Amino acid sequence: MDDDVSIDASENLKNPISDEIGDQPILKHSTSKVPITLNIRYKTQTFLIECDLYDTLKDVKEKIDKLTDVDPQVQKLVNKSITSVKRDDATTTLKDLNITDRQTLLLVGATRSEVLSTTRGSVNSTEHKETTNDQASTNKKEPLCKQTKHEKVLKTGKPDNVQIGIRNKHDPLPQSIDGLYMSMLNHPAKKARLTFKLELDELWINTAETTKKIPMTQIRNIVDEPIEGQDGYSIVGFQTGTTENSIIWIYWCPSQYVKSIRREILSDH
Template structure:
């Protein structure tokens, strides 16, 4: 009996020590300051190393008016792992004092402004579509004259294989595309995603157009009829349809990832 009592006593002490260590870890305070770069501004955010991503995003929301649900923080530690904002701490991501994080996402007012702009229908259904009469439905993008003319030229020689009903991670670049803008003829192009600097590069033989992702207000996308493995994708940088940069023959398996990376769509 004495041995049993001794063992129970040892177990009790061990449990008490474990509880104390957990409690100590929970109440530990390691104040740090992070620099949040958003558009042309940098905001210092005071937080704790044991704050969760949810805590950090709520603080950023108060400074920038970017809803936590659309916030994307670009940092090698954050973007390289799957995480749960509610449970993942800054310490878990090896975030250190003084680091700069890039914030991507539209403010609430920008989202409201974009939702009021009349743009072509995309792959996402509008809530009014179910009640719209057939005569009010817009013509598919691929049937509209300006797009049909480009598509009739056929796929570029170096077009990548398109796969319908599949969602692949965003590649570093997508080749074999055609690009057109208002009053500009279509040119062969390549999309390059520079996530480390928060930019989308559109490369042609003549030039490279560098677009900050925060300047892209909306993305229009629609599968090409008869070639559903490929999509037309439009990057809207202004408030009107004339500001859309059109990309043709984009492999459909990348469209969802493009939207998620640029607009923080889920």
């Protein structure tokens, strides 16, 4: 009888292990239903990660974190299958986004060490910022469209092919935006078109003479403001350096796209 009890106890100990696959409530995420491999391109490297089609974006970002040291909170994944629609990383799965085996996702985001380095630099420049704070506050009070350099461009009127602007509406990011003026430091305004190359993580500004390709990771900040008296249109500035002189200004941008532009480039929600 003692022997029987001993055998039963041994079998009971083995059962949880042998029946792991059947314990769906506990092992749902660790049990592979549709295994796939993704290529994660980050800077000059490509990482392979093993996933499941039913993994959420949160699951995927946690795996990427272990390989790249890029915090999931600052990770931005770019791929043609991932739309500009706001998503919930905790519930959206790879299947929901139509991600398939062997697809490549572009990873944008700074590593923890890079973030720490930037933070230290910001602390070191605090004193300088405080000395210019009053002047900056004064400038902010004056609308962009009233400042001489912007007012001069706006007085030329809307480009012939300007798109219809809609105030208080937020549309998904289009592939391109026509009917704009582009102005840079010491450069006159020129007719331009914005093209969003999400698969390359680049913003292209096309003029009749050139195409300026800007990696989205180089855009530090975006300044935008509605144009007074011109409902539905905004001035948008893409800052690529540390000073105001590094801002590339875009005029007559349809206001319904501004929020999507910020979300795609800066991961703003």
